[in-house]
Amino acid sequence: MLQALIFDVDGTLAESEEAHRAAFNAAFAEAGLDWYWDRELYAQLLKVTGGKERIRHYLQQAPRRLGGGGEDWIARLHQRKNALYAAAVRGGAVPLRSGVRRLISEARHAGLQLAIATTTSEANVRELLEAAELAGHFDCIVAGDAVRAKKPAPHVYLETLRRLQLPARDCLALEDSELGLRAASAAGIATVVTLSVYTLQQDFSGALAVLDQLGEPQQPFRLREGPQADGVSHVNLDLLRRWHQQASLRAEAGAVL
Structure with missing residues (x-):
C-alpha cells in the first residue's frame, strides 16, 4: 500500500x-x-x-x-x-513545476509521508522550500552530502527509507532524470518520471510511467510511457495509487514465477 x-x-x-x-x-x-x-x-x-x-x-x-x-x-x-x-x-526565479504543489497538498491531506531524496545540497533544498512556502511539509530531507555515494547509487533512497521507517514497496519516487531513476530503482522503489528540460532524450527503461509534467485540470499532462490514465487530465493521488498498486501486483507475480 x-x-x-x-x-x-x-x-x-x-x-x-x-x-x-x-x-x-x-x-x-x-x-x-x-x-x-x-x-x-x-x-x-x-x-x-x-x-x-x-x-x-x-x-x-x-x-x-x-x-x-x-x-x-x-x-x-x-x-x-x-x-x-x-x-x-x-528572487522568485525558480517556481515549482506544474502540479507539484497540488500533489503535495493532496498527499499531506491523505496522511501520506513526504520525503526528499536529492543530490543537491540541503541548503539549496531549504531555500527552494522556503521560497515556495513548503517548509515543514516534508517528513525528511536526505541530501547528497548526507550519504557516501550520490545518484545513480541508491544510497540517498536507502537512507530515506531508513528515516521514513518504510519498506521500498510502500513508497513511490518522483524523478526527472535517468540517474535518479536508476538510483530509486536500485533501492527497489517504483518511480514516476516527469521529463525536464535537460532530460528529454534520456533512457527511462523501467520507470512506472514517463510524463511531461504532473499537470493541472486546465493544463493536462502527456503520457509518454506507462499504464493507462483512464482519461485523467492531471496526475492526482488516486492515479498514483492505482499505478503503484499495478506495479506491486506485477512485482508479486514476478516473485511467484
Missing part, C-alpha cells in the same frame, strides 16, 4: 537547472575565470551528480584550465555558486 511519496528536487520539484547553470557562470566570472558553461556543455556535465563533482570533473577534462585549484578552492567556488543560486530562488 502506498504510504509515502519521495521527491527529487532539481528538475522535479522545479525546473531549477537553468538557475543553477546561471549561478555557476556568475561564480566563475566573479572568480576571474574564463569558464562558461553553455546549455550543451551543461547537459553533458549533468551526467555527473553534485555541483562540486561537476567542477572537479570539468577540471579533470583539462587539468591546465585557467584558474583550477585543489579541493578547498573547488569548495569555495561551489559555496559562492550556491549563494548566487539561493539569491535567485529568493
Whole structure:
C-alpha cells in the first residue's frame, strides 16, 4: 500500500537547472575565470551528480584550465555558486513545476509521508522550500552530502527509507532524470518520471510511467510511457495509487514465477 511519496528536487520539484547553470557562470566570472558553461556543455556535465563533482570533473577534462585549484578552492567556488543560486530562488526565479504543489497538498491531506531524496545540497533544498512556502511539509530531507555515494547509487533512497521507517514497496519516487531513476530503482522503489528540460532524450527503461509534467485540470499532462490514465487530465493521488498498486501486483507475480 502506498504510504509515502519521495521527491527529487532539481528538475522535479522545479525546473531549477537553468538557475543553477546561471549561478555557476556568475561564480566563475566573479572568480576571474574564463569558464562558461553553455546549455550543451551543461547537459553533458549533468551526467555527473553534485555541483562540486561537476567542477572537479570539468577540471579533470583539462587539468591546465585557467584558474583550477585543489579541493578547498573547488569548495569555495561551489559555496559562492550556491549563494548566487539561493539569491535567485529568493528572487522568485525558480517556481515549482506544474502540479507539484497540488500533489503535495493532496498527499499531506491523505496522511501520506513526504520525503526528499536529492543530490543537491540541503541548503539549496531549504531555500527552494522556503521560497515556495513548503517548509515543514516534508517528513525528511536526505541530501547528497548526507550519504557516501550520490545518484545513480541508491544510497540517498536507502537512507530515506531508513528515516521514513518504510519498506521500498510502500513508497513511490518522483524523478526527472535517468540517474535518479536508476538510483530509486536500485533501492527497489517504483518511480514516476516527469521529463525536464535537460532530460528529454534520456533512457527511462523501467520507470512506472514517463510524463511531461504532473499537470493541472486546465493544463493536462502527456503520457509518454506507462499504464493507462483512464482519461485523467492531471496526475492526482488516486492515479498514483492505482499505478503503484499495478506495479506491486506485477512485482508479486514476478516473485511467484
